[in-house]
Amino acid sequence: MIKEVLVVEGKMDIAAIRKAYPDDPPDCIITGGFTLAKHTLDDIEKASKRRGIIILTDPDGAGERIRKFLAKRFPEAKHAFVPREDATANDDVGIEQASPEAIRSALAKVRTAHIDVKETFQSADMVRWRLSGADSAAERRARLGAALGIGYANAKTFLLRLNHYGVTREEFDEGIRAL
Known part of the structure; x- marks a missing residue:
């Protein structure tokens, strides 16, 4: 319910x-x-x-x-x-x-x-995991966003959502492994 x-x-x-x-x-x-x-x-x-x-x-x-x-x-x-x-x-x-x-x-x-945003994720994470700057970045963000429940977004907004919606490093890592 x-x-x-x-x-x-x-x-x-x-x-x-x-x-x-x-x-x-x-x-x-x-x-x-x-x-x-x-x-x-x-x-x-x-x-x-x-x-x-x-x-x-x-x-x-x-x-x-x-x-x-x-x-x-x-x-x-x-x-x-x-x-x-x-x-x-x-x-x-x-x-x-x-x-x-x-x-x-x-x-x-x-x-x-979250109002008290924790900067858990950085631009470097986006590049490292090919969520930004790679040919497949948009597709990877779409798949990871669906898995994490934060939706699809461009790289800048995706990074903001990772930090603002309380995504943990463990959830992120699990989602990356699933990609």
Whole structure:
């Protein structure tokens, strides 16, 4: 059972989540895209204070912009990421395209951004493990991000997520071995 309220982009996302949790679907709030009306932000704020929120936006540019905006406004929010390859069908990318298994997997790997950031990972780690500067870097970041539950990102954002979402050296090393 998910006690937090999921923040998603649209009605079809909720339908996909209900397929993933048919017996006990979590409560959701729809952003309606990046417009984020005042009443929607008020609803998200109330949910955040009462039960907590999990941001589950699409793994595309618009979804990332919404996530960044909400993360700034609600720093205590949790984050779930469905990998892009698991959220793509019919030339469309979004949570509504994800399988129930992909949604459950993402919500099983929820991360919280830490205010007291530990600089566990450096740019040198990114280069050493071919996550930056290598021909296969984007693919390796996508696979490692899915395994760690921090999603796909460019090298700079990926490094920030490693340090901000509490990824341990042990988790990182295990993910690298699996690559």
